Amino acid sequence: MKSLHVRSYAKINLCLNITGKREDGFHELDMVMLPISLHDSLVINKLNKSPDNFVTVDDFSIGSFTYNLATFSIDKLQSIYKFDQKFRILIHKVIPIQAGLGGGSSNAACTMKAVNTLLNLGATDEQLMEIGKSLGCDIPFFVKCEPARCQGIGEKTTPIKIKNNYYVLIVKPEAGCSTREVYAVADTMDLTSCDVDTVIKALEEGDDELLANSISNALQAPAISLVPAIQAIIDELKADGLKIVQMSGSGSAVFALSTDKKLLKKVFKKLANKYQVELAKVLKK
16 A cells, blocks of 8 residues: 545534643643544655655645654654655645644644554554654544543543534634644633533533533633634624634634534625635534
């Protein structure tokens, strides 16, 4: 086998609590994350006689380059499994960048899994999660890509069962958010937190009212201080009758979760000329 074509899914955060900061600079987190059907498409090809791994993105503003999370993930595997093979990763980019949807982390996790398959390395999901956690807190989640509670720096994942079939509207303002900058602001603020167990209970029982009243993202206020348009989108979605509304990850994308696909389509049409808007489905696996 010389290549693999894979889907690299996005995620949303229903909970994001910051529970501490480690000496190595990583933040301790307690999160509830859901994979969604919005995805990039990746083709991972073996290269002959190449000195480096390469990534090519079809967004020409990004272009071709040697180093990003996907190639770093290959370097990590190579340092452990001692192979010489080089790869080209072709990315058809759909997931918005600087949005808090985990696109880069998902690309890295998918690349690791593809290389593991192409080279018959025999690494387990748990081993790939352990390797990935040093590159980004969302990478372990994307290795299994199922609804989960994620703790530690993201490497401790516990699967969650979801009762309802949810659709999700993603709305991103023109400005993106730098994860590093958002966390830097968060370190100076008193942050919100949510009861993760209550959020999980709401998902398992299909209690949307409880879910709407329980979700929280500690990074939302810091991100809004950098990109005020995030708050405007939240207010607009709630004014349109959507209840489960929040910023995802470190922003700047906002999501609205609902079982009412017709309502989400209606709001999609209303906002499509103002923002980058995507309609997707939550993946229950």
